[in-house]
Structure formats: structure tokens, C-alpha cells
Amino acid sequence: MHVLILGGTTEARRLAQALRDAHPEWRVTTSLAGRVARPLLPAGEVRTGGFGGADGLARALRELQVDALIDATHPFAGTISFHAARAAATAHVPLLALRRPGWVPAPGDDWHGVASLEAAAERLPALGRRAFLTVGRLGLPAFAGVDDVFFLVRSVDAPDPPLPPRSEILLARGPFTVEGERALLREHRIDVLVTKDAGGEATAAKLVAAREAGIPILVVRRPAAPEGVAGVGSVGEVVEWVRGVGG
Known part of the structure; x- marks a missing residue:
């Protein structure tokens, strides 16, 4: 089982560790955009840099034999989420988005x-x-x-x-x-x-x-996310979903 995480967030690091802890036999790779000079590295394998758009990501999914793709990028990363949706559809790889809930005003906020x-x-x-x-x-x-x-x-x-x-x-x-x-x-x-x-x-x-x-x-406010991509708000939900993909 090979899981590719599009990361760079706290949730992505937690997810990589959770997947390794739950199933040490799985291969877990996290992709970082490379925009931070000294990123906090997650557990498992790490690759840095872009894929070359949706087509490049689709090729990578095939070449790396990825079984499940997780979009755990920042809510404002924008473009990569749309590339992930297109690439997953092209390469026929299951895709799930891990999206932290947005903030909401509290009493007293202006x-x-x-x-x-x-x-x-x-x-x-x-x-x-x-x-x-x-x-x-x-x-x-x-x-x-x-x-x-x-x-x-x-x-x-x-x-x-x-x-x-x-x-x-x-x-x-x-x-x-x-x-x-x-x-x-x-x-x-x-x-x-x-x-x-x-x-x-x-x-x-x-x-x-x-x-x-x-x-x-x-x-x-957050930009629009790709339509038709399932999303969850917790690391635990992603781990359960990946288990289901793996059968």
C-alpha cells in the first residue's frame, strides 16, 4: 500500500505519523512544495518540489504506484488541490481531502x-x-x-x-x-x-x-475547493478511509 500525502501542514505531518503507526508495512510519502526553507519533516518518505501541473502529478501517481492520494495542503494552497483532483481522475487513484475546519466568529469578535x-x-x-x-x-x-x-x-x-x-x-x-x-x-x-x-x-x-x-x-475568506472531492476534518477519518481503500 503506497499513500501519497500532499502536505506542508500540521495535519499532514500528523497524518503521516498516524499512518506509519497504524500500518508500519505501508509506504507513506509526503510531498512538500518547497516554499519553506526549513520545513518540519514528517514521518516516512519526503519529496520536495512541484510535479509539473496536473499531468505531471498523474504521471507521478502511476510511476510511484500510488494507491491512495491525500490532499492535506493548506486551505489557501489553491491550485494544487485542483491539480490533485484532475490527476487522481486521470490516473484512477482514490483521492480524499483533509481540510481543517475554518474559523468562525465568536461573541465579541469584530x-x-x-x-x-x-x-x-x-x-x-x-x-x-x-x-x-x-x-x-x-x-x-x-x-x-x-x-x-x-x-x-x-x-x-x-x-x-x-x-x-x-x-x-x-x-x-x-x-x-x-x-x-x-x-x-x-x-x-x-x-x-x-x-x-x-x-x-x-x-x-x-x-x-x-x-x-x-x-x-x-x-x-477561503478560495473555492474542487467540486466532487470528498473531504474530512480529522486525521483519524483519513486513516480509516485509507484502510478501506486497501481492502
Whole structure:
């Protein structure tokens, strides 16, 4: 049994370990996009880099003799999920998506939902002047033209230009604590939080800190996912599904 995980997320690492623990005889390979300089490596085999689109992934599924494909990529990875759907259909390999549940507003939250990073950049100046920007380094160019807002930018790796003209870079990797997020908001006098609806627990503490501070939260909604692809929200459900594929 060969399981290929399209990974790069906390859930993908947990899944690789769970599959190895449940069935040590299975071959488990995790594919990483290679966008993080020093990724946390999962259990099992690891490959890094793209496949060359949907057709390249379909070829890889055949050549690697993959029996089950798991899309455990970030909710905002976008393109790879559509490539996975096409490739799985072409190569006749069962596909399941592991999707962490999205965040939902809690009582006391001042949420402002937008459809894109560009829309967030346009909306931001009306909500605050000192922003905590947590959208990932690849999303920063959308804010490069916002010159009347200070940005505290948090990223795992150092971002490349273009960057917002008034910005301070904070290199850090989650999970983060509510206490630590409170301190950041106070120290940098943050009056608005900008984030993508990544979901999960690793970076959710900033939402609690923002709620407690009474500051608005500008949330970029998730992009559309491929139609017709079954999805689950937990590692355990994926392990059971793979067992079913293996008979």
C-alpha cells in the first residue's frame, strides 16, 4: 500500500505519523512544495518540489504506484488541490481531502470578511493604522501599495520584496500562545489584525488576543475547493478511509 500525502501542514505531518503507526508495512510519502526553507519533516518518505501541473502529478501517481492520494495542503494552497483532483481522475487513484475546519466568529469578535488579499488591502485603512499582518510571505505584495498603515509582518521565512513601505518583519513559527499574542498587540500598539481563514489551532491564539483587545479582524475568506472531492476534518477519518481503500 503506497499513500501519497500532499502536505506542508500540521495535519499532514500528523497524518503521516498516524499512518506509519497504524500500518508500519505501508509506504507513506509526503510531498512538500518547497516554499519553506526549513520545513518540519514528517514521518516516512519526503519529496520536495512541484510535479509539473496536473499531468505531471498523474504521471507521478502511476510511476510511484500510488494507491491512495491525500490532499492535506493548506486551505489557501489553491491550485494544487485542483491539480490533485484532475490527476487522481486521470490516473484512477482514490483521492480524499483533509481540510481543517475554518474559523468562525465568536461573541465579541469584530470580523470583516473579504474575498481576496487585494480586497483586504483596499479595506484595511478604514479599520486601523497599525496592522498585525499574518497572511504569509507570498501574500505581502498585495499590501505593498498601502503607505498609510504600519505593518507588523509575521512570517516563517524572510519575505522578498515588494513589501509594505512601513513594516517590521517578525520571523516566527507557530504554534503561538494567547499570552504571547497579547504581548505583541500591546508592544506594537496594534489596532487591526489581518489574517486568512487558515483554520486550525496553531495560529488561532491571535484571534482570542484581538477579541480581548477589542480590535477589528480583517479575514480573507477561503478560495473555492474542487467540486466532487470528498473531504474530512480529522486525521483519524483519513486513516480509516485509507484502510478501506486497501481492502
